[in-house]
Amino acid sequence: MSEIALQAVELVRRIEGDVAHTLVNGIDLSVKKGEFLAITGPSGSGKSSLLYLLGLLDAPSEGEVIICGEPTSKLSESERADVRLTKCGFVFQFHFLLPEFTSLDNVLLPMRAAGKMSEPEMRERGLSLLGSLGLGEHANKRPNQLSGGQRQRVAIARALANRPEIIVADEPTGALDTVSTQQVFKILRDIADQGQTVVVVTHDPALAARADRRIHIVDGKIAESTGQGGGEAVCEMAT
Amino acid sequence: MKLLFNIAWTHVSTRVRQTLVGMAGVSMGVGFTIMMAGLMQGSQLDFLRQLVDTMPHITIEDERRSVPTQPADQEYAAVQMSDIANVGKRPGIKYPESVMSSLRSWIPGDVAPSAKSTAIINHGGARIGISLTGIDPRREVHVSKLATQMREGKIEDLSRSPNGILMGEALAEKLGVKTGNTVLLIGGQGIQLNSTVAGLFRSGLRSIDESQIYSLMGPAQIIMGQSGVVNQLRLRLNDPMLAQKVAAQVEAQTGYKSVSWQEANADLLSSFTVRDFIVLTVMGAMLLTSSFATYNIISTITHEKRQDIAIMKSLGMREYAVRRIFIIEAAIIGVVGILFGWVLGYLLCYGWSKITIFNPLTGTTVPLSIHYSLTHYAVVGGISLLCCAGAAYFPARKATRVQPVEIIRGAS
Ligand SMILES: Nc1ncnc2c1ncn2[C@@H]1O[C@H](COP(=O)(O)OP(=O)(O)O)[C@@H](O)[C@H]1O
Numbered sequence: 001m002s003e004i005a006l007q008a009v010e011l012v013r014r015i016e017g018d019v020a021h022t023l024v025n026g027i028d029l030s031v032k033k034g035e036f037l038a039i040t041g042p043s044g045s046g047k048s049s050l051l052y053l054l055g056l057l058d059a060p061s062e063g064e065v066i067i068c069g070e071p072t073s074k075l076s077e078s079e080r081a082d083v084r085l086t087k088c089g090f091v092f093q094f095h096f097l098l099p100e101f102t103s104l105d106n107v108l109l110p111m112r113a114a115g116k117m118s119e120p121e122m123r124e125r126g127l128s129l130l131g132s133l134g135l136g137e138h139a140n141k142r143p144n145q146l147s148g149g150q151r152q153r154v155a156i157a158r159a160l161a162n163r164p165e166i167i168v169a170d171e172p173t174g175a176l177d178t179v180s181t182q183q184v185f186k187i188l189r190d191i192a193d194q195g196q197t198v199v200v201v202t203h204d205p206a207l208a209a210r211a212d213r214r215i216h217i218v219d220g221k222i223a224e225s226t227g228q229g230g231g232e233a234v235c236e237m238a239t
Numbered sequence: 240m241k242l243l244f245n246i247a248w249t250h251v252s253t254r255v256r257q258t259l260v261g262m263a264g265v266s267m268g269v270g271f272t273i274m275m276a277g278l279m280q281g282s283q284l285d286f287l288r289q290l291v292d293t294m295p296h297i298t299i300e301d302e303r304r305s306v307p308t309q310p311a312d313q314e315y316a317a318v319q320m321s322d323i324a325n326v327g328k329r330p331g332i333k334y335p336e337s338v339m340s341s342l343r344s345w346i347p348g349d350v351a352p353s354a355k356s357t358a359i360i361n362h363g364g365a366r367i368g369i370s371l372t373g374i375d376p377r378r379e380v381h382v383s384k385l386a387t388q389m390r391e392g393k394i395e396d397l398s399r400s401p402n403g404i405l406m407g408e409a410l411a412e413k414l415g416v417k418t419g420n421t422v423l424l425i426g427g428q429g430i431q432l433n434s435t436v437a438g439l440f441r442s443g444l445r446s447i448d449e450s451q452i453y454s455l456m457g458p459a460q461i462i463m464g465q466s467g468v469v470n471q472l473r474l475r476l477n478d479p480m481l482a483q484k485v486a487a488q489v490e491a492q493t494g495y496k497s498v499s500w501q502e503a504n505a506d507l508l509s510s511f512t513v514r515d516f517i518v519l520t521v522m523g524a525m526l527l528t529s530s531f532a533t534y535n536i537i538s539t540i541t542h543e544k545r546q547d548i549a550i551m552k553s554l555g556m557r558e559y560a561v562r563r564i565f566i567i568e569a570a571i572i573g574v575v576g577i578l579f580g581w582v583l584g585y586l587l588c589y590g591w592s593k594i595t596i597f598n599p600l601t602g603t604t605v606p607l608s609i610h611y612s613l614t615h616y617a618v619v620g621g622i623s624l625l626c627c628a629g630a631a632y633f634p635a636r637k638a639t640r641v642q643p644v645e646i647i648r649g650a651s
């Protein structure tokens with residue numbers, strides 16, 4: 001029996017307002033430790049909304065997100081921030097690096113915010129992360145001196161900085177050329193192979209095919225779940 | 240904290256012009272407020288110093304605080320009495336010499352007797368009501384600054400000329416008399432006395448310079464028609480601020496009404512309180528206004544950095560930590576602004592102190608008196624820093640409260 005890193009139970013996210021809208025409509029999901037899960041679905045189907053819930057960027061209207069066995073619905077705002085800082089790295093479609101800082105400083109940001117390591121340790125880790133993503137010589141460049149693919153890789157390095165259990169990425173290659181897309185996917189694959197859990201939203205069926213498991217979302221619900229068997233088994237265990 | 244400072248620094252250092260405007264705003268607020276504080280307190284202290292120098296610190300009068308009980312009251316247990324002649328000759332202070340020597344044994348200062356009365360001065364057809372005080376020149380030097388206020392002649396000259404008097408320059412000018420001239424003094428009971436002007440003084444307080452005349456005890460007592468009477472003792476203390484306390488003790492001991500300079504000038508001092516309040520309000524408003532530039536900058540930065548705020552929050556930085564970045568930015572602007580403001584304030588004060596103005600009270604040209612006080616710098620700086628922090632807090636709170644998804648959704 002393998003450990004479950006990330007679990008969603010009856011997850012619902014509604015938007016109140018003049019036109020009430022259900023972004024995520026009852027999703028049950030379990031992701032094993034070290035699993036690479038791809039989420040596909042048409043535009044506007046609620047993939048990003050689901051990911052924000054899984055990454056604790058947003059709070060569900062109903063249901064529960066369990067991260068490393070810990071339910072999160074009762075956590076305070078600062079406790080949720082701590083989970084984001086240490087357990088769950090987020091990669092956005094747009095890189096969202098701080099423009100005034102170098103690649104290295106951007107990668108150091110979560111480590112500095114956590115304040116668990118000494119400055120030399122942090123620098124060493126930051127440089128080795130950038131190096132492993134092929135950005136060794138770009139450590140001291142600012143985001144506007146980098147290409148789109150390079151920026152996205154810096155963003156991945158930043159997400160990895162505090163060694164989170166889980167990496168959540170929302171169309172990380174959506175704005176990239178083919179070569180960069182391949183690079184980024186290989187990196188994500190490697191991360192999963194090294195034992196970290198990866199959940200990634202993508203439009204690209206070829207890329208989704210390289211994941212351990214795929215779920216297809218339509219109108220905020222899981223329409224289809226395919227993969228190498230493990231997925232369903234885990235789901236059953238979880239429910 | 241270092242991280243927050245780093246981020247804050249990049250924000251302000253990439254906006255040089257805006258940052259400088261903010262700092263200039265703070266500097267000017269601080270500078271002008273310090274200047275105002277120095278000027279206001281300087282002039283006030285100057286005035287008080289003059290007042291304290293000119294007036295006796297405590298005056299003991301030959302009267303009681305309440306109307307003395309009438310003998311008839313005690314004898315007949317009368318219910319009510321009216322039309323009692325309570326004014327006649329002034330009773331004078333009984334055994335003034337022994338009262339004075341007893342006071343001298345404990346008060347931190349000195350005491351001198353005087354005979355105070357009113358009279359009319361008549362010269363060349365001009366008749367002016369004045370206040371005549373008979374003094375003892377040897378003792379007077381211990382209780383008043385009259386000796387240093389003499390412009391012509393000396394206090395001792397009183398005894399050298401027949402019925403000598405000292406008058407204020409302003410009065411002399413009004414009457415057109417000079418030292419050595421003779422004037423006619425007329426007392427309440429019609430007693431007339433030819434007096435020689437033995438000297439002129441200038442106290443700086445117009446009310447005194449225009450209507451106060453000093454003579455020896457003798458002539459004053461003649462004018463009053465009461466020879467030998469001492470109706471006033473005047474005290475000068477080493478520390479004028481003790482006057483109220485000492486006056487109360489003196490009154491308790493002697494039973495005579497003792498008035499401290501503070502009590503005698505209560506209306507003036509209370510007008511100071513009102514003035515202080517107004518000035519403090521204005522200075523506070525100046526500091527508050529000067530931090531508006533800071534408010535403006537922080538508002539702009541938080542607005543421009545909405546996305547960065549969302550990123551930092553989504554990465555897991557706590558809301559208060561992100562908010563602190565902007566408070567630090569305001570503090571950087573504030574601290575630098577305050578430092579320059581201190582320099583500006585000092586220079587302004589220094590500049591003012593070089594300006595001399597004609598003082599119509601004293602008729603002299605004197606430099607503006609400025610009070611330099613580290614307290615001004617500390618208090619003004621502190622308040623200004625608080626204003627800056629407040630100016631940053633509200634926009635920062637508003638900006639950092641936003642849920643990161645709201646901005647990230649919009650951006651992607
Ligand atoms: N704050 C919001 N208010 C109203 N509708 C929203 C809001 N956020 C997202 N939506 C809508 O919800 C749907 C799901 O959005 P999203 O999760 O971004 O889909 P996806 O990432 O799959 O394209 C979209 O139709 C989007 O327009």
Ligand SMILES: [Mg+2]
Pocket residue numbers: 047048049170
């Ligand atoms: Mg999306």
